[in-house]
Amino acid sequence: MSGNFTFAMIKPNAFRQNYTGSILAMICEAGFRIQALKTTILNKDEARQFYAIHRSKPFYEDLVTFMSSGPILVMILEKENAVEDFRALIGNTDPSKAEEGTIRKLYARSVRANAIHGSDSDENARIEADFFFSTRERFSWK
Numbered sequence: 417m418s419g420n421f422t423f424a425m426i427k428p429n430a431f432r433q434n435y436t437g438s439i440l441a442m443i444c445e446a447g448f449r450i451q452a453l454k455t456t457i458l459n460k461d462e463a464r465q466f467y468a469i470h471r472s473k474p475f476y477e478d479l480v481t482f483m484s485s486g487p488i489l490v491m492i493l494e495k496e497n498a499v500e501d502f503r504a505l506i507g508n509t510d511p512s513k514a515e516e517g518t519i520r521k522l523y524a525r526s527v528r529a530n531a532i533h534g535s536d537s538d539e540n541a542r543i544e545a546d547f548f549f550s551t552r553e554r555f556s557w558k
């Protein structure tokens with residue numbers, strides 16, 4: 417059993433196509449409680465920093481350009497076993513491999529423009545939440 421919080425981000429393609437309401441409804445219906453939420457926009461340096469772990473990958477610069485191409489919606493979500501359950505809800509990184517009924521199956525356009533990000537570990541959830549949110553913007557996860 418992992419921790420009770422995860423970090424998530426609705427990406428520019430899904431935001432632009434006005435899927436945010438439908439995606440948030442799926443998240444809440446799956447039992448996640450929204451603890452912090454805001455829209456923002458990353459500049460290229462910030463996108464590079466957020467995805468620094470992928471810096472050696474061939475898709476890195478295209479990912480940075482995409483992630484800084486428009487507004488995003490970032491959030492902290494609470495649920496038992498949050499990281500694992502949220503990754504099951506969003507589905508495979510590659511939408512052509514994503515399971516039916518997952519957020520990426522419904523709303524992703526490509527592997528890069530895959531609609532939503534979810535942290536892959538409790539440790540990264542904390543790092544990613546700290547990247548976007550100050551302690552006063554949070555409720556129970558300080």
Ligand code: CMP
Pocket residue numbers: 470475479509527528529530532533534
């Ligand atoms: P995300 O879950 O945010 O984590 C890293 C992101 O890199 C991933 O979603 C995709 O947006 C992107 N990504 C991963 N693999 C590829 C790939 N093969 N080609 C292009 N983008 C990718």
